[in-house]
Amino acid sequence: MTQLYSLQFVSFLLLMLIVYFMVGKTRYRSSQWVVLLVGSLGFYLFSGWENLIFIGVTALSVWLVGLRFEKLDQLEKELKKDAADRAEKKEVKRRIKQRKWTFLLLVMVLNFGILSYIKYWNVILGFFGAGDGFLASQLLLPLGISFYTFQSIGYIIDCYFGKYAPERNFARFLLFVSYFPQLIQGPINRYDALAQQLYEPHRLDVHNVRRAILLIGYGVFKKYAIADVLVSSVGSALDSIDASTPGSVIVYGIFLYAIYQYADFSGGIDMVRGVSQLFGIKMAQNFRQPYFSISIADFWHRWHITLGAWMRDYVFYPMALRPSLKSLTTWATAHLGKHVGRTIAGCLANIVVFFLVGLWHGAELHYIFWGLYNGLLIASADLARPLFTWLIDKLRINVASAPYHVFRIVRTFILVCIGYYFDRLMNASDLPTAFYNTLFNFQPQNFVPYLQLHPTANFTLCLLLAGVSCLILFAISVMAERGIDVKGRILAAPLVVRFVIYAVFVVLVLFSFTLVQSSGGFMYANF
Amino acid sequence: MRTSRLKKLASALVIAVLMIGVLGVANFALELKGTKSNIVWTNFEQSEDLDMVYIGTSVAASSFNPNLIDAEYGSNSANMASPLQKIEETYLGIQSAYERFCVKRVVMTLDFTTLQLSETPNLGSAYLTQRGRVVGPTQYLASTAWLIADKGAAGVPGSINMAFPWISNHPTWKDGIGGIKRNVETKLDGSTVAQAVEAMEPGWTYFGKGYGNKYAQLDYDSKDVALFGELEKIETLSFEEAAIEGVREICAYCAERDIELIVVNVPIPVFNIHGYGQFYVDSQQAVATLLGDMGVAYYDFAYAKPELLQLEPADFYDNQHLNAVGADKFSTAFVTFMGMLDAGQNTDGLFYTPEEYLATIDYVSAVKASATSAEDGIHITGNAFAGSGVEVEYQMFARPVASDQWQLVRDYAPSNEAIWNPDARGTYDIRVNVRARGSDVDYDHFNTAEVIY
Structure with a gap:
């Protein structure tokens, strides 16, 4: 049922919508959310009943700690009231904070521990050559564990800092953790943005439904008419790299992978956001035309936005504002200059953040390298900013000009693609060969023969379909980048125009299924 | 307000109708008329009486010549095999044959790759679509509901795409527009299904009773010579539980209705057996053991002795399939074999052991x-x-x-x-x-x- 484009999921969704909006018309309207909870648990049950235990443990532990925080806050208030002087109040505050910290630490250790054990343990054992030993875990990765764990931990950290009051009703909290559209591949929603929407009643809003269907359709288009028709070509170019693989083929494979990954992940996110919107619930945006980014830092504000924001709020800031880093800032300002002093803490925090981003994707070395590459790139760009400013001045570049903007987009895209070497080449030992061949063994004359030797089904048609679809994707992205409400424009267009647009999308998607047998799975469903 | 809503509803309806029109045109142009599955079910529809059917994947489709077998054995049989037929499709084929003709005997091929496939059938496959057209919507739904509800079938994109049969059943894109043109022509010029297949697959000839084949011969020195299909990647003997369950259900279905079920393995080119070596031997043994546990006998004609079947390298048209000449030899041998079975004679002596067989190959x-x-x-x-x-x-x-x-x-x-x-x-x-x-x-x-x- 986790395949969105399937009879099973569509039947489930229709049933959910009917029941949800029917309940919305009764006097039990305020209990509409119960339908979502039951449906979400049913959906999760389909992925394996054992998984319910994991999500149950996460929800229960985080919820209990949230309640504990509330009680401790209450206790703090009472003790402060009875305190004799400011010093005693301060002491009360310190003690309560310490207890809250202990609880926070425990719940994080528990939940990250579960996540780490399931996700990383076997990889670590494999690294030491004990992957098949008796210590190896037999547990399969529960659906969406990385996403709901991060979402839950985000909630409890916010509760810890008193950003909002904890949820007192466990069932409601369980819905926040297990809401079915977010379980497949995120996004990592925030409690203050999502919870109220989940719990409040919703009426069927035709306008909303039309926009939601367009969003789902756009996601289906990206996933099937682009990502799935490219996956074999990416594999044939990058799956068996050796000394004889021409650099031109590797570059081509990485370029296709850049398109594939964006279309797969953002397509899936559009589909689940659209599904959620059918219920009148808007989930967090996860992509904003990432390949139009003008820097790597900008890229991470547009790509997997909810993970980036999570890392920013719960790792970057807490770390960059730590007293120890403040001392470093002071020292660096004195010894290395103002600019370095101002940026050094952020640079270090970025490196740690992106190390964790890499680790979030997996414990394999290539993911760690990928994360570090991004962190180091952002850190060095920050440190070298005066140099860039000086160069721009010297070369008299008009930074507001269109060509410079395009240059920055292309430069960023190339840097992102270099990062994809680390991301996509599963075997870290292939990396030196891949980089070497890209730089010194490009062999454009062997590009076609290599692809002929590694054929994929319907190769030409797949590339043609992906090419046409990418042009459409590009046009829509440009409009979105300019702030145009594309869905609104389509819905307001004359009937003939709308029909032509829908027909083109439907035909392209259906045609894609004649070229490749898609399993319907999403790349990020594995994380 | 009301007018606006009506307008929106009307425009949605117009778009839906137009979309159905576009998809209808696509289906007419792209859904292949000339498929082996269509041959099977058209023949099924036109048959008046059947007492035996041959069923399974393409190896069965290209091995059993019912015309020859019926003439020599006196049966009234049909070939209901189709390329890449899944176990569940085989089950439904047997079920249809029994419900309509009360067939007495089912001859099924079971290559072990079928047992290693975890995929349930694509609900839009040509075999299921054509069967649906022949048995009618009520019987289709009644007999296929379990499959539609199956996680493997209903939880994949193919389940929605069953509404668009051309997706799994279209002219090969390698032929470009020419393939689509030929398909449309076969629909417009009154061609029979058999003529449509012959038009789409030059070199293939329909012989009747659901059976067709090629006279082409495998070039053993071709670059394309390979151990057949996916087998090259298969290294374990483990079978998928779902596939085993499918076989078990077929056995049970036949046993409950007193249908004689005979499972055979048809010969493949010698180099394929050499290529797999002990793995081939072990895999066949595993299939035999599986069927033996279900009380069904398994006969591997790859090990047939010359007195039963003597094939030449030229009797295959590709790495796996018998051509028309080879199929006739095999069908003749099958008649002999059936005669012995009917007479209660021991057939063990007709087959080599794997070791004996390999020792006979001196080239x-x-x-x-x-x-x-x-x-x-x-x-x-x-x-x-x-x-x-x-x-x-x-x-x-x-x-x-x-x-x-x-x-x-x-x-x-x-x-x-x-x-x-x-x-x-x-x-x-x-x-x-x-x-x-x-x-x-x-x-x-x-x-x-x-x-x-």
Whole structure:
């Protein structure tokens, strides 16, 4: 049922919508959310009943700690009231904070521990050559564990800092953790943005439904008419790299992978956001035309936005504002200059953040390298900013000009693609060969023969379909980048125009299924 | 407000109708009329009486000639096999044959790759679609509901795509517009289904009773010679639980209705058996054991003795399938075999044991060439497929792809490996000749491959 484009999921969704909006018309309207909870648990049950235990443990532990925080806050208030002087109040505050910290630490250790054990343990054992030993875990990765764990931990950290009051009703909290559209591949929603929407009643809003269907359709288009028709070509170019693989083929494979990954992940996110919107619930945006980014830092504000924001709020800031880093800032300002002093803490925090981003994707070395590459790139760009400013001045570049903007987009895209070497080449030992061949063994004359030797089904048609679809994707992205409400424009267009647009999308998607047998799975469903 | 809503509803309806029109046109142009599955079900629809059916994948489709079998054996049979037929489709085929004709005997092929597939059928497959058209919507839904509810079938994109049959059943895109044009022509010019298949697949001839075949012969020296399909990647003997369950249900269905179920393995080219070696033996044993546990006998005609079946290398049209000549030989042998079964005679003596069989092969059946690029040059490897008592020797050549002049890399020697260091980087053809050691022919077989250095 986790395949969105399937009879099973569509039947489930229709049933959910009917029941949800029917309940919305009764006097039990305020209990509409119960339908979502039951449906979400049913959906999760389909992925394996054992998984319910994991999500149950996460929800229960985080919820209990949230309640504990509330009680401790209450206790703090009472003790402060009875305190004799400011010093005693301060002491009360310190003690309560310490207890809250202990609880926070425990719940994080528990939940990250579960996540780490399931996700990383076997990889670590494999690294030491004990992957098949008796210590190896037999547990399969529960659906969406990385996403709901991060979402839950985000909630409890916010509760810890008193950003909002904890949820007192466990069932409601369980819905926040297990809401079915977010379980497949995120996004990592925030409690203050999502919870109220989940719990409040919703009426069927035709306008909303039309926009939601367009969003789902756009996601289906990206996933099937682009990502799935490219996956074999990416594999044939990058799956068996050796000394004889021409650099031109590797570059081509990485370029296709850049398109594939964006279309797969953002397509899936559009589909689940659209599904959620059918219920009148808007989930967090996860992509904003990432390949139009003008820097790597900008890229991470547009790509997997909810993970980036999570890392920013719960790792970057807490770390960059730590007293120890403040001392470093002071020292660096004195010894290395103002600019370095101002940026050094952020640079270090970025490196740690992106190390964790890499680790979030997996414990394999290539993911760690990928994360570090991004962190180091952002850190060095920050440190070298005066140099860039000086160069721009010297070369008299008009930074507001269109060509410079395009240059920055292309430069960023190339840097992102270099990062994809680390991301996509599963075997870290292939990396030196891949980089070497890209730089010194490009062999454009062997590009076609290599692809002929590694054929994929319907190769030409797949590339043609992906090419046409990418042009459409590009046009829509440009409009979105300019702030145009594309869905609104389509819905307001004359009937003939709308029909032509829908027909083109439907035909392209259906045609894609004649070229490749898609399993319907999403790349990020594995994380 | 009300007018606006009505307007929106009307425009949505217009768009829906237009969309159905577009998809209808696509279906007419793209859904293949000429498919083997359509042959099977059209023949099924036109048959008045059947007492025996042959069912399974393409190996069954190209092996059982019901015309020959009926003439010699006195049965009234039909071939209901189809390419890549899944166990569940086989079950539904048997069910349909019993419900309509009360067939007494089912002859099923069961190659072990079928048992290793975890995929349930695509609900939009040609076999299920055509069956649905023949048995009608009520019976289709009644008999297929369990499959539609199955996680593997309903939880994949194919389940929605069953509404668009052309997705799984369209002219090969390699033929471009020509394929679509031919398909439309067969729908407009009154061609029969058989004529439609013949138009779409030149060289294939329909012989009636659901059976058709080719007269083409496998070129054992072709670059395309390979151990069949996915088998090359399969290294374990484990079977999918769902597939085993499917076989169990077929056995139970037949047992409950007193249908005699005979499971056979049809012959494949000798080099394929050599290629898999002990794995082939073990896999066949595993299938036999599985069926034995269900009380069903399994007969492997690959091990048939010459007095039952004597096939030549020229009796196959590709790496796996018998051609029309081979199928007639096999069908004749099958009649003999059935006669003995009916007479209660012991048929064990008609088959070799695997070891006996391999010892009877005293020639080189094929060779597979491969090459990889390394720092010290191109590593060329030849793998000959030959009888257990045959010693072979290899000769290697190479040339740039643009050249037609082969350069000798190494003359005949027992080693199957050689390293060649070209003068320049580029793309090269390599060729491996093989012959029985001591022979003075230029080669028994050869094979070529391409490599980038």
